[in-house]
Amino acid sequence: xxxxxxxxxxxxxxxxxxxxxxxxxxxxxxxxxxxxxxxxxxxxxxxxxxxxxxxxxxxxxxxxxxxxxxxxxxxxxxxxxxxxxxxxxxxxxxxxxxxxxxxxxxxxxxxxxxxxxxxxxxxxxxxxxxxxxxxxxxxxxxxxxxxxxxxxxxxxxxxxxxxxxxxxxxxxxxxxxxxxxxxxxxxxxxxxxxxxxxxxxxxxxxxxxxxxxxxxxxxxxxxxxxxxxxxxxxxxxxxxxxxxxxxxxxxxxxxxxxxxxxxxxxxxxxxxxxxxxxxxxxxxxxxxxxxxxxxxxxxxxxxxxxxxxxxxxxxxxxxxxxxxxxxxxxxxxxxxxxxxxxxxxxxxxxxxxxxxxxxxxxxxxxxxxxxxxxxxxxxxxxxxxxxxxxxxxxxxxxxxxxxxxxxxxxxxxxxxxxxxxxxxxxxxxxxxxxxxxxxxxxxxxxxxxxxxxxxxxx
Amino acid sequence: xxxxxxxxxxxxxxxxxxxxxxxxxxxxxxxxxxxxxxxxxxxxxxxxxxxxxxxxxxxxxxxxxxxxxxxxxxxxxxxxxxxxxxxxxxxxxxxxxxxxxxxxxxxxxxxxxxxxxxxxxxxxxxxxxxxxxxxxxxxxxxxxxxxxxxxxxxxxxxxxxxxxxxxxxxxxxxxxxxxxxxxxxxxxxxxxxxxxxxxxxxxxxxxxxxxxxxxxxxxxxxxxxxxxxxxxxxxxxxxxxxxxxxxxxxxxxxxxxxxxxxxxxxxxxxxxxxxxxxxxxxxxxxxxxxxxxxxxxxxxxxxxxxxxxxxxxxxxxxxxxxxxxxxxxxxxxxxxxxxxxxxxxxxxxxxxxxxxxxxxxxxxxxxxxxxxxxxxxxxxxxxxxxxxxxxxxxxxxxxxxxxxxxxxxxxxxxxxxxxxxxxxxxxxxxxxxxxxxxxxxxxxxxxxxxxxxxxxxx
Numbered sequence: 001x002x003x004x005x006x007x008x009x010x011x012x013x014x015x016x017x018x019x020x021x022x023x024x025x026x027x028x029x030x031x032x033x034x035x036x037x038x039x040x041x042x043x044x045x046x047x048x049x050x051x052x053x054x055x056x057x058x059x060x061x062x063x064x065x066x067x068x069x070x071x072x073x074x075x076x077x078x079x080x081x082x083x084x085x086x087x088x089x090x091x092x093x094x095x096x097x098x099x100x101x102x103x104x105x106x107x108x109x110x111x112x113x114x115x116x117x118x119x120x121x122x123x124x125x126x127x128x129x130x131x132x133x134x135x136x137x138x139x140x141x142x143x144x145x146x147x148x149x150x151x152x153x154x155x156x157x158x159x160x161x162x163x164x165x166x167x168x169x170x171x172x173x174x175x176x177x178x179x180x181x182x183x184x185x186x187x188x189x190x191x192x193x194x195x196x197x198x199x200x201x202x203x204x205x206x207x208x209x210x211x212x213x214x215x216x217x218x219x220x221x222x223x224x225x226x227x228x229x230x231x232x233x234x235x236x237x238x239x240x241x242x243x244x245x246x247x248x249x250x251x252x253x254x255x256x257x258x259x260x261x262x263x264x265x266x267x268x269x270x271x272x273x274x275x276x277x278x279x280x281x282x283x284x285x286x287x288x289x290x291x292x293x294x295x296x297x298x299x300x301x302x303x304x305x306x307x308x309x310x311x312x313x314x315x316x317x318x319x320x321x322x323x324x325x326x327x328x329x330x331x332x333x334x335x336x337x338x339x340x341x342x343x344x345x346x347x348x349x350x351x352x353x354x355x356x357x358x359x360x361x362x363x364x365x366x367x368x369x370x371x372x373x374x375x376x377x378x379x380x381x382x383x384x385x386x387x388x389x390x391x392x393x394x395x396x397x398x399x400x401x402x403x404x405x406x407x408x409x410x411x412x413x414x415x416x417x418x419x420x421x422x423x424x425x426x427x428x429x430x431x432x433x434x435x436x437x438x439x440x441x442x443x444x445x446x447x448x449x450x451x452x453x454x455x456x457x458x
Numbered sequence: 459x460x461x462x463x464x465x466x467x468x469x470x471x472x473x474x475x476x477x478x479x480x481x482x483x484x485x486x487x488x489x490x491x492x493x494x495x496x497x498x499x500x501x502x503x504x505x506x507x508x509x510x511x512x513x514x515x516x517x518x519x520x521x522x523x524x525x526x527x528x529x530x531x532x533x534x535x536x537x538x539x540x541x542x543x544x545x546x547x548x549x550x551x552x553x554x555x556x557x558x559x560x561x562x563x564x565x566x567x568x569x570x571x572x573x574x575x576x577x578x579x580x581x582x583x584x585x586x587x588x589x590x591x592x593x594x595x596x597x598x599x600x601x602x603x604x605x606x607x608x609x610x611x612x613x614x615x616x617x618x619x620x621x622x623x624x625x626x627x628x629x630x631x632x633x634x635x636x637x638x639x640x641x642x643x644x645x646x647x648x649x650x651x652x653x654x655x656x657x658x659x660x661x662x663x664x665x666x667x668x669x670x671x672x673x674x675x676x677x678x679x680x681x682x683x684x685x686x687x688x689x690x691x692x693x694x695x696x697x698x699x700x701x702x703x704x705x706x707x708x709x710x711x712x713x714x715x716x717x718x719x720x721x722x723x724x725x726x727x728x729x730x731x732x733x734x735x736x737x738x739x740x741x742x743x744x745x746x747x748x749x750x751x752x753x754x755x756x757x758x759x760x761x762x763x764x765x766x767x768x769x770x771x772x773x774x775x776x777x778x779x780x781x782x783x784x785x786x787x788x789x790x791x792x793x794x795x796x797x798x799x800x801x802x803x804x805x806x807x808x809x810x811x812x813x814x815x816x817x818x819x820x821x822x823x824x825x826x827x828x829x830x831x832x833x834x835x836x837x838x839x840x841x842x843x844x845x846x847x848x849x850x851x852x853x854x855x856x857x858x859x860x861x862x863x864x865x866x867x868x869x870x871x872x873x874x875x876x877x878x879x880x881x882x883x884x885x886x887x888x889x890x891x892x893x894x895x896x897x898x899x900x901x902x903x904x905x906x907x908x909x910x911x912x913x914x915x916x
Contacts, residue, residue: 028471085544127814157592190644199676199678201777203774203775203777205774205775206777209741210740210741210742211738211739211740211741212739212740212741213739215738215739215740215856216886217760217762217764217788217790217855218657218790218855218856218857219738219755219855219856219857220734220738220740220755220788220856221750221755221760221762221790221856222744222755222758222760222856223704223731223734223743223744223746223754223755223756224738224740224743224744225699225740225742225743225744226699226762226763228763228764228891229693229697229761229762229763230699230700231690232689232690232691232693232694232699232763232766233693233698233699235687235690235691235694236634236690236691236693236694236695237694241683241684241687241688241690241691242688242691242812244680276678276681280669280673280677280682281668281669281670281671281673281781282668282669282670282673282678282679282682282683283667283668284668284683284814285671285681285683286681286683287681288681288684293680293681296679296680296681297678297679297680297681300680302675302679302680303687304675304679304684304687304777304779305686305687305690305769306675306686306769306770306775306776306777306778306779307686307768307769307770307771307776307780308686308690308766308768308769308781308783309771310762310765310766310788311763311765311766312764312765312786313765313767313786316661316663316786316820316821317661317662317663317764317786317787317788317820317821318764318765318786319659319661319762319764319788320764321762321764322764322765323739324692325766328769328770328771328774328775328776329775330675330775330777332675332676332679332680342738347541354700356741356742362774362775363774363775367765369576397676397677398674398676398677398678398679398680399674399676399677400676428674443605449813
């Protein structure tokens with residue numbers, strides 16, 4: 001039996017009444033500089049974990065701070081009833097460093113400016129975590145028939161090195177019917193967005209050594225091989241940098257093309273090339289329409305050169321032929337590509353073009369595709385509309401989130417992205433902020449999503 | 459009237475008797491670390507100039523240490539008679555740095571080991587300069603009807619920045635009927651070689667900026683331009699790095715093809731790919747026959763990438779798209795190419811392929827072709843055979859010597875290369891050395907060449 005509409009009667013008042021507590025709790029959390037990639041902040045990570053555990057306990061959760069080989073995971077569970085459905089919500093409480101010179105104030109002093117909350121971690125991801133927590137309180141206080149688990153990681157900004165071990169060793173504990181991840185960004189304020197897919201990643205380095213030391217390009221030039229030139233050639237054979245088109249045979253074979261409905265949904269997100277270029281300080285882009293651009297980021301793989309190492313790099317031109325060169329490459333993958341097959345194709349092609357290039361496989365993450373249709377996606381649609389007054393666009397993310405792939409592999413349940421950040425919040429950027437509009441709408445959204453999940457088994 | 463054969467009767471004895479003085483003088487000179495590219499050695503440059511000036515004076519020359527905007531030039535003149543022909547001999551007394559860890563002994567302590575002389579500068583170019591000087595003494599002592607000028611530069615290893623100003627401001631002083639340059643290397647011991655051509659050089663840097671800061675290859679990859687990838691593409695369009703073939707339209711148009719006689723002469727030099735690879739510590743070369751390889755180095759232009767700057771260069775792969783990249787390029791030129799036309803062709807082609815690339819013209823040197831036939835070349839043939847008992851191979855040098863192009867432009871007389879260094883002497887390398895075999899043969903060669911020049915006007 002679905003929850004009656006009256007279940008939400010007290011929600012607006014609850015959200016308004018929660019504002020003071022929400023701001024106090026978020027403020028204290030933001031002022032802990034829980035920078036996971038800086039070892040000198042180890043004690044801040046611990047302080048953050050203890051504070052978060054206390055929060056969960058105060059809100060009625062059973063709490064465990066679970067040790068891992070790296071940073072701990074804060075785990076909270078509210079058990080409403082044995083036969084009720086269970087939702088797990090993933091957030092992270094570690095933050096990016098904040099050394100950019102553009103910061104206008106101390107990044108670890110929380111400042112409230114009207115509806116705006118300033119501070120490192122406010123939107124990525126402490127604000128959304130607190131928002132979800134306040135959503136759970138409404139569900140708990142109002143007796144929603146749903147079990148809730150909260151998984152708060154403290155290593156996400158360092159690539160989640162211990163998360164797989166955490167999930168693997170705590171499978172029974174974290175088991176759920178659905179996982180909600182609240183760590184994604186809308187494309188445009190006022191237009192809710194639910195990403196349902198992530199690209200994967202396959203990194204590789206190409207190494208070529210043709211001689212032992214710098215040699216004179218006069219004495220040897222014409223006969224000597226040039227490792228930089230040969231890497232440039234093979235890179236140009238792998239892809240056309242002007243268009244982005246990858247020329248490795250078979251590269252696109254497993255790409256599941258985005259449907260017309262998906263492309264339409266991408267376009268509903270409020271994306272424009274102009275805003276995109278401004279946000280990323282681009283002078284120009286590849287020649288693409290808006291639909292092509294969205295498809296290129298959300299639903300197509302890439303080949304990218306991140307760096308070339310080798311040769312003379314000082315002022316002017318030193319006319320030596322360097323002995324070796326290295327190219328840093330990655331390929332972004334989309335469903336149904338796999339990292340191992342993609343790497344094999346690239347390796348085989350590159351070797352066929354230049355057998356002397358040594359290819360080293362680097363970091364790899366599988367792509368992820370969650371529900372675009374079906375009950376969990378539709379529940380997300382209704383919850384977002386309930387919270388923000390507008391149907392969400394279903395989009396994808398061009399990046400990769402390792403924790404999502406891990407949870408998918410081990411928990412084998414749908415994963416829905418209920419993110420709340422906005423482009424202007426400065427994700428991974430100076431002057432990071434969050435705001436009460438997203439927090440208050442987000443609390444309602446979470447409350448509604450819990451009700452939707454509860455209804456599924458009722 | 460040619461000098462009688464008896465003019466050389468005393469030569470062998472003279473050379474043997476000179477050995478002690480030659481070794482003393484070369485040793486003192488080598489022990490002055492006259493490193494021109496290191497400003498902390500300014501006083502050594504001065505010390506070297508004064509010592510050299512003293513040597514010339516002791517040998518009967520009128521000496522002037524000519525100031526330039528940079529290091530001085532040591533100039534010596536022996537005037538035998540107003541109607542006699544005049545030869546100018548160019549050497550340099552500055553040396554390369556000597557910081558390579560492979561040095562087995564102090565580079566600036568002169569060591570005599572049998573016929574071998576160890577020390578930085580021993581073969582490049584103090585040994586050949588002293589050899590030429592001892593050759594002049596025989597001509598002077600025996601009354602050869604030839605005027606001799608010695609031009610000893612002290613900035614050659616830093617690219618001769620003041621040499622043009624020296625020549626331009628001292629045209630009357632340095633005027634000669636022929637110039638001999640003694641700063642080149644044979645290709646194989648036992649096979650004298652006279653290079654008669656040098657390649658030119660046109661450097662350029664390519665700059666491409668497509669956005670303002672590092673951007674995330676997940677969030678933007680597919681739409682964002684990649685400046686490294688685009689430079690790789692344009693470089694691959696400019697030339698095929700596997701073969702070295704340049705694809706810029708018109709690039710080869712002005713190349714004066716080497717004749718069959720020239721190629722045969724190149725082959726006479728004792729060049730083998732095996733020795734060449736060993737000398738330059740190469741694992742492999744482009745696929746070329748011996749004749750093709752010689753042609754490629756001596757008589758064909760090149761396109762070379764010396765460095766790529768931009769993007770991530772640390773360990774592993776950091777998945778950012780860098781905002782800008784730069785490529786360091788040079789083209790080696792052969793007669794009758796010119797630097798300005800070659801640069802224009804490259805610039806036009808690169809701009810037509812990618813209009814956003816900024817192209818900066820860097821260092822430029824015209825190619826040089828001296829006499830392969832004719833009286834001055836034949837005089838060289840006879841002198842080398844007289845000194846070393848074997849006809850020289852006429853070869854070319856793949857590199858560029860700025861001072862030669864300057865002298866050609868201002869003096870407009872034939873320039874003949876009478877070099878004495880051997881590949882195993884370690885030119886620009888650790889454990890540099892010279893030897894009595896090359897010095898004694900070289901003294902005879904110079905004496906004979908002076909006689910040959912004297913004969914031309916007699």
